[in-house]
Amino acid sequence: IIPLSSPGVISKGLRWMLDAESPFYIRPRLSLDLISWLWKFKQASTKAHVEESGPILRDLLLSSRQLLLNLESDENFEFSFEKKGLFMFCNTEKGLDKEREIADKANSLGIPAETLSSEEVGEMEKDLSLDIVGATYYPKDAHLHPGSLMNGLKDLLMQRDVHFKYNTVATSLRTENGRVKEVKTGNGENLEADYVVLCPGAWSGEFLGRMGHRMPMQAGKGYSITLQNPPVLPGYCGILAEKKVTLTPINNTLRFAGTMEIVGTDTQISPKKISGLKKSVLEYLPQFSPEDLEGHKVWTGLRPCSPDGLPYVGRIDTYENLFTSTGHAMMGMSLAPSCGKIVADLIAEETSDLYDQRINPNRYT
Numbered sequence: 001i002i003p004l005s006s007p008g009v010i011s012k013g014l015r016w017m018l019d020a021e022s023p024f025y026i027r028p029r030l031s032l033d034l035i036s037w038l039w040k041f042k043q044a045s046t047k048a049h050v051e052e053s054g055p056i057l058r059d060l061l062l063s064s065r066q067l068l069l070n071l072e073s074d075e076n077f078e079f080s081f082e083k084k085g086l087f088m089f090c091n092t093e094k095g096l097d098k099e100r101e102i103a104d105k106a107n108s109l110g111i112p113a114e115t116l117s118s119e120e121v122g123e124m125e126k127d128l129s130l131d132i133v134g135a136t137y138y139p140k141d142a143h144l145h146p147g148s149l150m151n152g153l154k155d156l157l158m159q160r161d162v163h164f165k166y167n168t169v170a171t172s173l174r175t176e177n178g179r180v181k182e183v184k185t186g187n188g189e190n191l192e193a194d195y196v197v198l199c200p201g202a203w204s205g206e207f208l209g210r211m212g213h214r215m216p217m218q219a220g221k222g223y224s225i226t227l228q229n230p231p232v233l234p235g236y237c238g239i240l241a242e243k244k245v246t247l248t249p250i251n252n253t254l255r256f257a258g259t260m261e262i263v264g265t266d267t268q269i270s271p272k273k274i275s276g277l278k279k280s281v282l283e284y285l286p287q288f289s290p291e292d293l294e295g296h297k298v299w300t301g302l303r304p305c306s307p308d309g310l311p312y313v314g315r316i317d318t319y320e321n322l323f324t325s326t327g328h329a330m331m332g333m334s335l336a337p338s339c340g341k342i343v344a345d346l347i348a349e350e351t352s353d354l355y356d357q358r359i360n361p362n363r364y365t
Helices: 009-016 032-044 047-074 093-108 118-124 146-159 201-209 271-284 329-349
Strands: 024-026 086-090 114-117 134-138 170-176 179-185 190-192 196-198 218-227 237-240 245-250 253-262 298-305 312-315 322-326
Touching: 009 024, 032 218, 047 329, 086 093, 093 114, 093 134, 114 118, 118 134, 196 201, 201 218, 201 298, 201 322, 218 271, 218 329, 237 271, 245 271, 253 271, 298 329, 312 329, 322 329
Parallel strands: 024 253, 086 237, 196 322
Antiparallel strands: 086 134, 114 134, 170 179, 179 190, 218 253, 218 298, 237 245, 245 253, 312 322
C-alpha cells in the first residue's frame, strides 16, 4: 500500500548508492529520460501522494487476491497459492518502529496487520531461527508460484482457442483514423486487430514513445536465487525489512530476491549485488551458511517503474482501441489480475468499478 515514491526514499537511496552491495542503486548516465523520471519521482515523493495511493493499491491488491481465489476454485488448476500471510522481519528497533507505522496505516485502510515480538514470531515460525527484534504480520497476504500460474493460464486459454505467437517481436503498430489496424512484427507478419493490449513491461515507454505517446518509465533490475534443498524451509513468506530481501517458500524450494538497480535495460549480473543479497540472508537467518547460498543459478529481470509508483492501466487516449497495463514495479504478479480485469472491463463495457484516474496511462502526456 506504500508506493515506491514516498518521503525519505531519495535520501536513503543516495546513501545506499555509496555502498556497492546495497539494495538500491542508480547508475549515473547522461539521459534526459532518466533526469525527467527522477524529477517526477521527487515531485511524487510526498506524504499527500502516499495518502492518495494507499486506497488505490489496497483495492487493486484485494481484488487480485479474490480473482486468484476464483481462478483457483473455478478453473481447478494448481499454482501453489498459499494464503498464510506475510511477515516483515526487523532486526533493528528503528526498522520495527517504521514497519509498525506502516502496519498502523494498513489497519486504518481496513487491511489487518499486527506487530509481533520475536518470541511471538517464533511461535508461528517454529522451524526457522531468526535474528530479529520483532516483525509485523499481514494475515491477508498470500503468495504463489508464478511459473505454475502462467503455464496453467496458457493451457486454459489454448483450450479456448487463444493463439500464442512465440519468438515474435512486435516492432510497431499501423494506425489509421485514430485506430490501431495492425501489429507489425519482426518477421514481416502483420497481425490485424480489433483491440490491442500493450504490455511490454520495462520497454513500454520506449515503444509508446515511438508512437508519440509520453509514458515515463525506468527499468528496475532485480535478482533472485532459488535453493532446491534449503537447510530449513520457512512456513511463511517474509521480507527482511531493513535489507529489502524477500524469502518465499515455493513447494520444497526457497527463493531469495531483492535489489533495485536503475541501470537502463542492462541485464548483466552484478556480483556485488548478489553478494549483498547473500549477506542480508545470513544476517537474519543463522541456520544458513555461506555454502548454502553458493552454486545456485542467479535469475535477473527488469521491473517497469513509473515515477509515481502507480501502474499505467487503461486506454491510450490518442487511439480508440489501444490499451495498456504496465508500470507495476515490484508488484507485477500481485496487481496483474485486477489490472487485467480493468482492461477487460474497459474493452467490453467501457467502464470498470476498479478504475481510478490516478492510474490513467495518459497522466504524463
